[in-house]
Amino acid sequence: GAVVSQHPSRVICKSGTSVKIECRSLDFQATTMFWYRQFPKQSLMLMATSNEGSKATYEQGVEKDKFLINHASLTLSTLTVTSAHPEDSSFYICSARPYVATANTEAFFGQGTRLTVV
């Protein structure tokens, strides 16, 4: 299956600092990438949909100025958590959709990033 690489896998940062998470599709072009957040014992909640070359579409309740998404190329999307606070501590996962996708195309996930804000 297609490979999506997410980096870093784990990060601990101080409150008030910013953290950048990268998501790369290694063997396919991804016009669309999804960013999810998962709190303990909760489901993956879609934060935003990122389309190459255009502004991301954020889900209701997700602050676009706090979670900056850049999808500058067909193989790379980044999520920057700005001015992180302890309540931002969570598991962040990206998912990429191939350039040619249908309704039956599965989602390909990165390995996830566990963010801890202290």
Added chain:
Amino acid sequence: RKEVEQDPGPFNVPEGATVAFNCTYSNSASQSFFWYRQDCRKEPKLLMSVYSSGNEDGRFTAQLNRASQYISLLIRDSKLSDSATYLCVVNGGSYIPTFGRGTSLIVHP
């Protein structure tokens, strides 16, 4: 009503047992359906797609009932290694995957 609903469990079963999970979805226009498996602190991995005719992969059987808007996953002869969280995923408009909260399965000796 949530878009995709699952019983969170946990389902605690002995090895060799048969266990079934259900998932309901609210969007009747949903186009495709999947079961993913997620191990603790790991990313979800595709277990199987779900087709209207039902499909089977070894010990796993998935069924879709469009009229009632639910999908199911049956696991036969449970193994210890089946312990995980099983996520129901529905592709709605624009093929955006929507996840249920997952059903936790614990298989014990």
